[in-house]
Amino acid sequence: MPDLNIDFTVNGRKVARKVDPSRRLLDLLRDDLTLTGTKEGCGAGECGTCSVFVDGKLVKSCLMPAAKAQGADIETVEGLAAPGELTPVQRAFHKTGASQCGFCIPGMVMAATSALRENPNAGIEEIKERMGGNICRCTGYTKIFEAVEIARDVIAGKLPQTALNQDGAASSFIGHNTRRLDAPSKVSGRLKYAGDMDMQGMLHMQVLRSPHAHARIVKIDTSRAEALPGVHCVITSEDVPGTDGFGVFVHDQPIMARGKVRHVGEAVAAVAADTVRIAREATRLIEVEYEELPGLYDPEDALKEGAPVIHDYAADNVVKHIPVRKGDIEKGFAEADIILTDDFSTQQVEHAYLEPEAGIAYVDHDDVVTVISPSQNITHHRHMLSHIIDKPINKVRFIMSPVGGGFGGKEDMIYQGMLALAAMKTHRPIKLVFTREESFIASAKRHPSRTHYKMGLTRDGRITAIEFSMLSDGGAYGMSSEGVMRKAAILSCGPYEIHNLKVDTRVVYTNNTPSGAFRTFGGMQAQFATESMMDMAAEKLGLDPFEIRRRNMMKAGSLTHTQQKLNSASIGTVLEAAEKACRWESGAPTVRGETRGDLGGPDTRQPCTLGARFAEAATQIEKAKVAS
């Protein structure tokens, strides 16, 4: 390919590079200049982890062909402050705890810096608008807003520099707002995530993924891919030396498809090559012959007689059924004055951590197969990998790199096995970084659920019985499904003491993207149904929503749904705390929004109407007119 000569300035230094004309500014910064503070979260301009200044204007470097940098003055997060120093914006982020996983933070710092450069007096609404192109998945943005406002006021001299310091010393470090130790490295872009790491002689992996939801693999021919110059190895399930299979509860997933594929995006083969581009080209040369099989896409269908079987070990497609029984529900419903039944459903949800999956594997001088990755469970991963590659535990080593957001989505060992195999086959370090699209189709999601609910209550709002039945779509592999169903069942009926209940949670295999661990592990899906029912019951009975919850809440000595005796239960305290804090106006939930007196308080925000800065600019123009 013809090269492109580019001369430009980065962080005040002149740079000349000869690059592939296909490169983006992001690639130029990260790969050619090792300025890895600029991250790639999506590659499509949708997340802002790659924001940099080009001639003073903030842009998304993943949307900018490198050629456009010709003659430009580029400023990256590394250039904001001298090494070892931090700008007021960065110090404010440190102060407020605005960085959590930190992966979005270099981009956030850039967006905040841009907002304050564009308008040093920007109000919070304008700041929010100006930062609207940067996604954060951890912080809920709140501490970020706080940081930008503090930085603005310090820069403007309205707050002293000391406003950026850590809160004063305490008599104890427990309960103290100690600033995050990892924040300086995150706000300055210095922290290396797995995708930022580099090793001598490192090769790059790309993965061939299934285009089918359910198909038998008739044949895989890797010869053309292996013949491509620059390719070092192609691996398939044939290369697994030990007992293939991983999973959090049941080891039903091979590290690459074995015999058949069970979901779109399942890894089928992987290539290690000198560059990502060669590896990607090689994946297209792998010939896979598939024989499509009937697929299952609805969990109800999975339970039908004669449904296609996804895994031979589970002929009924049931991954797990968790029953919980307490008391006598027939008696309970007989005692009820009213009985409510309803159905609820929740959707499949993506973790959307800003850091896509990434890792490096190598075989060290002691023949230890080592995998560096943002794994949420290195202990379990090394157990599984030792079986898969047939090595003793002490010859398998997992290093947990800084995790750029996990939320449960990085508990599954969906790529580390491929990296280990390729490293063993080539004795070279191998790196794999998922694209955002790969992360979407290959990683587990929050279980979508359907819940049928029946609740009996007395006229005074006491729950006499609950029947709760949830069906979840586990997708193609078991992953954390069993545990998710267990937690959903245990927590199902909420923080209430229910004397009679019958709870069933079931999860089935389908050919959809797998579901797995996701923050709350089934607890959210179950309690969404319960808490909706509580309000519906409160309306029917004319009770205040807090009151109906108090009448049923667990107390010290209560028996939980699984009949565990509680030593204490703080539900009464938290109900009261929330009720007081929000100045709740009591009353039954009978669509009384219009008549409430507790709305729009100082502890709420203004509704967002776009154009805050335009409105301000217009006001300034008006003022200027008046002045002239």
Next chain:
Amino acid sequence: MLTCDTYLMPTTLKDALQVWADAPEGSRLVAGATDILPWARDGRAGDVHLPCMVDITRVSELQGYEVQGDRVRLNANMVFQQFLEDETLIRLLPNMPYCAAWFADDQIRQQATLVGNIVNASPAGDGLPPVLTLNGEIELARLQDGAVVTRRLPVADFVTGPGRTELDAGEIATAVYVDAMEGYGGSFQKVGMRRSLVISAVCCAALVRTDASGKVFEDIRLSIGGIGPRPIRLHDIEEMLRGQEMTRELVAQASLKPAELVASRSRVEYRRAVTSGFVEAAIEDALVALGAPKPEPEQRETLNA
């Protein structure tokens, strides 16, 4: 992944037209390039290889804008952020800043061009409805016997369907001419799945001028996007209102009409429901921009409810 063999950045229009005319088949012309990179990814076009990319952002003739009497020539490299920041444009194109505020985000607006948005011809493209209300005319240039020749046609005719335009091979869209509308109130309504960096389900642009009394619609221009294969101007509603006394009843009556026009392939019911409310809200907001008092929340009612 987008790959290409050559990436060219001509600096004059003539050079640009020459390299574009000479570019191998399958080459692409780019300005901001904010659409092409996301397009060449899995789930959309997948990996794409182009023989050549011709980037027009360094073409000197295509920078900036020029006020020409009651028209404004917006050159092809005008990016959306300029409509939010340039005081002259804010004054002359009163609905463009509101459109720009809703368009993508602050960063993409630094690169994405209005003309590029028009040429992409997305049914939900945010830039099209305001340009239609501004009687936009696109200028297309090509080389003929070594000389630059141009033609102009109304944007309403230029965009023929989703992603389809009257742009011919070898042509480059060099500018869009729009009406200077000083004294009009402008507004832009949009709904998507959130409020930043999001594709419109429906969007609606308005320009309104009242008479000296402030009680009569002296002029009104409305257009709507996201409801069919291409954004459209609502001429018949404008006719209903132009010269009429501004009453809530009249606006409500007029607002009911565009629901009939919804011809999208998906979410039809939703789009119909939103459309009427949007026309009314667009008129109301444009009046507010003209200095009418902001209706109190209590007054701001949907009349078709």
Next chain:
Amino acid sequence: MKRKLKGRGVAASWYGIARTATIDRAGAWAELDDGGTAKVVTGVTEIGEGILTLLSQVAAEELGVRPEQVTIGDNDTARSPEAAHAGATRQTYMIGNSVALACREARSRLFDEMSKVWDVPVDDLRSFDGFLWAENTNKRITMEEAVDTCKKRGVVPVGSGSFTAHGTGLDPVDGTGSPWQAYVFGTQVAEVEVDTITGEVQVLGIWAAHDVGRAINPRGVEGQIEGGVVQGLGQALMEDYQTQDGHAVTHGFAKYILPTSLDVPQINSIVVEDPDPLSPLGAKGIGEPALVPTAPAVMNAIYDAIGVRIRDLPATPEKVLAALQEKRREAQTAA
């Protein structure tokens, strides 16, 4: 009918701490190091929740040094004791307590030596913020001097800790069992504004009261609540991973819609402390529980505002508007 209507809703929740229905365990090593610094080794690193900072606070408190003097490593199965997974709202509870126990052992090695040097009862020794002293005496030295003294006597002040949470499995037939030894409870109130033209819901305020046992880093707790609330809000209103015959329809961030800075309510965190009696720190956890009540609180608030009950998440503008129109039609039919 007004265009924009507001309402409020509440939802309560509960959650268990650490791994479910099983014995959970974690180990840690600690060393009081030269210069009065400290080293803590655990098999975990930061996933963003603030665990490294929290562990440095715990170690500092237990050893008598400052958090910034603590070095935490090393998230490596070949170099550190088992910490197991970074999930299940178990980091503070499991790793925090194992680090506290390891530090106590290291400290007791140092204190044993110093009590001999000073000839004072070991129970009279205290250390905090870089100093060690004996109560009711004028004996007071820096931790640097203390470590030096201890080492010169031939003792390296090291310790290890293992912490156990005793959950029991569930009966396979009736589900009885004690899955966790620590529970937390939470309540959230949401205030929303619904646009009756577009069906858009804006969440304007969230009040989130959560029992965390003991807030080791209150800002960190708030950060977890704020992040959990916004993830809950995303699930409540916009996020939806969709497939068609197994093929992803929402294959990237252009179609999979996440909350941005413009979608975030003012979040008012109320931290409640009901300490856990079964662990050295008394802290429980907040990572996952913060998300649980958000979506139902928002749905209950939407109902309060417009009388529409959304049973199928997410409550997209389209779904809300369709439900509202259905309700209007029903009202007209009834009338």
